[in-house]
Amino acid sequence: MSKARRAQPERKVGENGSADPRGRAILLDFDHTLFDTDRFFWVDLRSAFARFGVPEETWERSYEAIWPLGYSLAKHLDELERLGVIADHEIRTTMLATLEAAFSDLRPYLFPDVRAFLEAARHRGYELILLSFGDPAWQSYKVRASGLAPSFQRIAYTAKQGGKGELLDVLGSSYAELRAIDNNPADLDSMKARHPNLLTHLICRVKPSDLEGPAGVAPDRFREAARYLSIPPRLAHHRCWSLDEVRL
Ligand SMILES: [Mg+2]
Secondary structure (H helix, E strand, C coil): CCCCCCCCCCCEECCCCCEECCEEEEEECCECCCECHHHHHHHHHHHHHHHCCCCHHHHHHHHHHHHHHCCCHHHHHHHHHHCCCCCCHHHHHHHHHHHHHHCCCCHHHECCCHHHHHHHHHHCCEEEEEEEECCHHHHHHHHHHCCCHHHCCEEEEECCCCHHHHHHHHHHHHEEEEEEEECCHHHHHHHHHHCCCCEEEEECCCCHHHHCCCCCCCCHHHHHHHHHHHCCCCCCCEEECCHHHCCC
16 A cells, blocks of 8 residues: 655665665554554453353354454354354344444554654654554454554555565565564564564563463453563564654
8 A cells, every 4th residue: 555655764875875765664563563452352342242242251262263264343243143142133233233333433542652653753754564464354444443544655464474574575675774563573583584684673562560460361451462472582673662662
C-alpha cells in the first residue's frame, strides 16, 4: 500500500561523501507492539461474548478450534453455533452485528505512545511499514478500525510463521537504513538473520510487576504478550518498554 508522503526522508551521506538516494524506513509490528491485543481480545471481546451467555471455557475451546484456519468473529460464531452454544442462526446473525458495532472503533486499544512516535518518525523522514503476522482479513480489520492505516506508507500481512524475514527480502535493499520494532524475538531473529544491518528493537509492553500473582500464570490482561517473555532471542536486539525509548 502506498500513500503520499508528508515529509521527505533525510538522506544519508556515504563514506565517499555522496548522498545515498535510498531513504530510511521503520518496520513496525502490530499486535502487542502498537496495539494492546490482550486487552481487546482476551478481556473486552471475551466479556462481550460472555454477556450473550457464552461460557468462558467454551469460548476458549472454540477459539482454539478455528484459530489455525484464520480467526474472524464470523468463524468464531459459526463454531459456537456448531457446538450448540448458540441456539439458532438468527441469534448468530444478531450477535455478529452487535459485536461488529461494539468493536468498530479500536482506537482506544492503541498504546498511548503510538501516535506521537509515528508522527515523530515521519517528521524525521522515515517511511513507515507495517509488517503484521496473522490472518490477513482479521489483521486488516484491526489495523483499519484502530485508525492506523493512513499512517503507513506500506502495509503487509503474513500468515506464515517466520514470514516476516521473507517479506523483508523484498524491502531490504530499498533503504539505506532499516529498523524493525517487534515484541516477538523470533520474528526479529528471522529478519536480522537475513539482513544483518537491520537495527532491531525488541519491545516488551509487559512489566515484571504486571505478572505478580499466582506463580507461573499470566493474568488474561497480559495473556499473549507475556508468552513472548519466555522466548529467548538468538541474536542481539535493543530492548525497550515503550516507543519513547527508541531514539530516531
Ligand atoms: Mg506482535
